[in-house]
Amino acid sequence: MKNLFETLKDLENEITPLDEFEIINLENAKDRILAEDLYAQKNLPSFDNAALDGYAFNYADLKESLNIKGVIFAGDNKTYEIGKNECYKIMTGAKMPKNADTILMIEDEFLENNKLIIKKIPKQFNARRLKGEELKQGEFLLKKGTKLNSKHIALLASQGIYKIQVIRKIRIGIFSSGNELKEPWQTCNEENIYNANALPLMTMLDSCEINYLGIIKDDFNIIKSALSKTNFDLLITSGGASVGEADFLEKAFDELGYKAIFKGVKARPARPSKLYKKDKNLALILPGNPMAAYLSCFIFGKKIIHLLSNALEKPLKISAKMGTDLKIKKGRNNFILGDLENEFFIPFNENKFGSGMILPLIKSEFLLISDENVENYTKGEQIWLLKL
Template identity: 50%
Template sequence: MDTFEAINFLKTKTKKIQEFELINLNDAKDRILFEDLRAEFDSPAFDNSALDGYAFAYANKDNPLKIKGSIFAGDLEEYKINDDECYKIMTGAKMPKNADTVLMLEDECLENGALIIKTDIKKFNVNRKKAEEFKKGEILLKKGTMLKASHIALLASQGKYKIKVFRKIKICIFSSGNELKEPFESKKDAQIYNANAYSIMAILNHPCFEINYKGIIQDTVSECKNAINTKDCDLIITSGAASVGEADFMKQALFELGFECLLSNIKAKFIKPSKFFAKDNKFVFVLPGNPISAIFSCFLLVKSFLFFTLEQSNFFAVKTCKFKGEINLKGGRNELFLGNIKDKHFIQSKQNSSYMLSILSKNEYLLISKIDKKEIKNDEDVSVIKLDF
C-alpha cells in the first residue's frame, strides 16, 4: 500500500482511549474533550445593553424622558421605568423592566435635564436579548473537540473550571544502533549522534502525549526484547533496525514476543522501511534509521495513528497551490518532495536526500505525489502539507 492507504489503514487499527483525566482550564489548551459540555445558563443570562447609553421604551421615543439614574454592569438591584422615563446605562448592565431600546451615549441630547431623542433609532437598538446566543442545556462543545483559546474562553464564561479530557497517550521512545551516541556525549569518527530520538520527541511534543525517552538500544535481540517489554506505555517507537541489514534485530525480537506485523513495505520514498506491529493493546512503530526517513515516517504515520486514537482527523495543514517547473516520476510509489511556496507556487528543493537534515530547516512544505502519477507539469494544481514541527 502507498502512503495514503497506510494512513487510512492505521485509522482502522486504533484502539480508542476510554479513560479520562479531570483537569482545570489552566491546563486545557490543546487537550481533547472526553464528553459533550452543555451550557449552565442562558447567554446572555439577561437582557443587557451592548453599549453605554440610555435605556427607554421605544413607544416613548418622541417624548422628553426623565433620567431616573444610572445602571452599572454588575448591579444586583432590579430597575424599572414608567412612561416617559429612562435610565442611563453602562455596557453589560441589565436592562430595566419595561425598557427595550438603548440610545447610544454619543447621540444624547439633553434639554432641561430630560433626554430628547432626535436620532432616527430602531426598536431594540443595542439591546442584547436573553438567550440570543444559546440557551441553558444546549451543547456548547462536543466530545472530541481539541480545546483552543476560544473554547477555553467560552467554558470560563459558563463557570466551567474542571473538565474531563482524554487521558494522555503514553509513548516510549528508543533509538537502535551500536554506532549511536547521545548529543551530550563525545563520539569517535565511526560513530554518529542520535538525531532521530530528539526529532521524534519534538514532532510529538503535544499536551495529549506523555513521552518517555528510554535511550539507545544495542544491536542484539535480547536488548530489543527488553525495550519492547517496557511496561506502562501505549505505544513504543524505535528508529533504526527497520530494514534488512544483518544487525536489524527488531523485527525478529517482535516476532519472538508474539507481535504481528500489520504494516510494512510502504510504496513510498523515504518511509518504505517503516513497520507497524501490534499485540493485544500494545503497538510498536519501527522507523528507519536515516534521519529524514525517520522524521517523515513519524510525521505522517505515527502522528496520524496517535491523533486517530484520540478521534481527531484534521491534524495536517493542507494547502493547494500550483507546481513550479516540471518533474518526471518513477511511478509505482509516492515521491516525497520538500519545498516552499512563493507567489502561490510550490518550488521543490534542489536537495532531497535522506541524510541531509539541513534541508528541513530551509523548507516548510511537503509534496506527496500520487502513486499512479508519471509526471507533474508546470502550473498543475498540487496539495502540499505544512511541516509544522
C-alpha cells in the same frame, strides 16, 4: 507492500481507541481530547444586557426628549423600569431596564437641561443583548473527541464548566537504535554521529506522555530485552528499520509475539517504516535517517495518536497551485517539501534531497504527498498541502 494512503486506511481497522479517561481542570485542558459531549449549563447571556456604554430607551419615544432616571452599572442586580419618555444611562454588561429596547451609544449623547436629546438616530434594538441569544441552557456545546484549544476553553469557562472528562494522555516510549549514535550532550568524534531523531520526535508528540528510553546498541539480546520491559500505548524506535545484517528489531518483535500491521510502505522516504501490534500495545519502527524519521513520524505517529485518542480533528489540508513543472518517480508516494510563494508551491531544490538531510525540513513549511500514479506535476495545477 501497499502505498501510503492504503496503509493509513488499514490503521483505522487495526487501532482501537483508548477507553480510559481522567478528570482535569480547565487550565490544563489545552490540546486534550474530550471524552464526553458537553451541554450549556446556563443561558448566554443569562439576562438582557447592554453591549456598550450608552442610554437605554424605548424606540417608540425616539422623537421626544428623554428624562434620565439614573445610571445602571454592570453587576447591579436590581430591576429597573422606564416609563414614557424616560431612559437610563447604562454601562456595558448592565441589566436592561424593563420597557427599554434600544441603546444610544455614549459617543452620540446630546444633553439639554438634564434631558437626553437623540440627534443621531440608532437602529431599533441597537446594542441590546438578549437573554440566551448566543446559547440556551441545555443546548449542545462540544462533541466528544474535540481537541480543545483556547477558544473552546473560553466557551467552557463562560458556562462555569471547570472540571472536564478527557481521554487520558497516550503513553509513548521513544528510543533510538545504533552503535554509531551519541546524544547531543555527549562528546562525538568523527566516527560517531549525533542522535538527531529522538528530541524532535519528543517535541512533535508533546501532547502525549513521553518517556525517552535512550540509545540501544545493535545487539539482538539487548534489543529484545529492552522491548520486553516496555509497556506503552505506542513505542517508537528510529533506526534498525531496514534489512541490513545488524537490524534486529523485526526479529525481536516477532519473537516477542508482536503482529506486523505493515512492513514497509511504497513511499519515499518513509519506505522502511513498520508497525507492530501486541494486544493493545503498538510499536512504530521509523527509518534512521533524520528526515525520513521526522516525516514518517509526522504521518504515521500523528495518525496513530489521532486514532488512539478518537479525536475528531483531522490534519489541515491547504489548497494551492503548483509553482513549477515537476517530474517525479511513478509507482510510489513521493514526499515533496517546499514553501508557498503567494498561492504557488515551490518544491525545495527541485525536489532533490537525501533522506539523511535536515536543512530541507528547516527551509520547508509544507509537504505535498503525491499519488503513486502521478509522474508529472504541471505549473498551475491544483494541489493539496500539509503544513509541517
